[in-house]
Amino acid sequence: MQASVLTDAFVRDNLMGPNAVLMVEELCDGFLPTDTRHVCDLGCGSGLTSIWLAEHIRGSVCACDLWNTAEANQAQFDELGLGQRVHAVQADALALPFTSGTFDALVSVDSYNYFGRQSGVIDRVVACVQPGSPVLLAVPGLVRPLDDQMMEVFGVSWTREQMEYLWTANQWHDLLSQSAEVRIDHIGAMACFEQAWADWLACDNDYARGDCAAMRAGADSLMNLIAIRLTRK
Ligand SMILES: C[S@@+](CC[C@H](N)C(=O)[O-])C[C@H]1O[C@@H](n2cnc3c(N)ncnc32)[C@H](O)[C@@H]1O
Incomplete structure (x- = not known):
């Protein structure tokens, strides 16, 4: 078996938050068939999860992101020898340039928590997958709905606006159960929370250092990571 390109040092250099490799592993375990032909990795950032997906399915990966350019991401995939199977696209999830069922x-x-908190977004997003396809989302979340008392802890590192991007599993359930386009298979807290955050906070960058203060003040007991597993009807 070929060694993974996702070494600890490579992962650390490319993290943009809690360890996305641990998250995608747990999210997909048993839910993403290895014979998947063409997966969309939506909001892939610098492509860690796209690389993981390419190493775990036989088909190809569309690495789609808004903030990271396709040129930068594709250069990295090419350099790693994955350019034939991982294709970078820069696009907004709310206006995806893919035909229905791609x-x-x-x-x-x-x-998904950045762009998917309005009703109807899931219907637009899942138009790009065939009926019966798995739709697997992992988001940072809260153990209970945000309130002023929690903001006293979170406020050490984050603004209220930033925290409003984080919801509880029940809030995601209420939103997504309105959709006629998806079936909810499972929504719940992920086991990798502690390690995924520890890996991020150990990174040598200003964003990670900034997040440390709130976590030290107790944010870790108010937050979680949420796996949302859906099937496109
Ligand atoms: C915290 S980063 C996480 C990146 C990556 N998934 C990871 O875990 O390493 C959030 C990502 O969401 C993407 N994003 C935010 N809004 C988006 C939108 N409307 N459409 C597509 N991607 C979006 C950003 O481009 C950014 O890369």
């Missing part, structure tokens, strides 16, 4: 799976890690 993919047979959609994965999104630490991204």
Whole structure:
């Protein structure tokens, strides 16, 4: 078996938040068939999850992101020898440039909470996958709905606006159960929370250092990571 390119040092250099590799592993375990032909990795950031997906399915990966350019991401995939199977696209999830049913799976890690909190968004997003496809989302979340008392802890590092991007599993359930386009298979807290955050906080960058203060003040007991597993009807 070929060694993974996702070494600890490579992962550390490319993290943009809690360890996305641990998140995608747990999210997809048993839910993403290895014979998936074409998966969309929505909000892939610098592409760690796209690389993981390429190493775990036989098909190809569309690495789609808004903030990271396709050129930068594609250069990294090419350099790693994955350019034939991982294709970078820069696009907004709310206006995806794919025809209906292009993919047979959609994965999104630490991204859907940025753009998916309005009703109807899931219907637009899942139009790009075929009926019956898995739609696997992992998001940072809260153990209870945000209130002023929690903001006293979170406020050490984050603004209220930033925290409003984080919801509880029940809030995601209430939103997504309104959709006629997806079936909810499972929504719940992920086991990798502690390690995924520890890996991020150990990174040598200003964002990670900034997040440390709130975690030290107790944010870790108010937050979680949430796996949302859906099937496109
Ligand atoms: C915290 S980063 C996480 C990146 C990556 N998934 C990871 O875990 O390493 C959030 C990502 O969401 C993406 N994103 C935010 N809004 C988006 C949108 N409307 N459409 C597509 N991607 C979006 C950003 O481009 C960014 O890369």
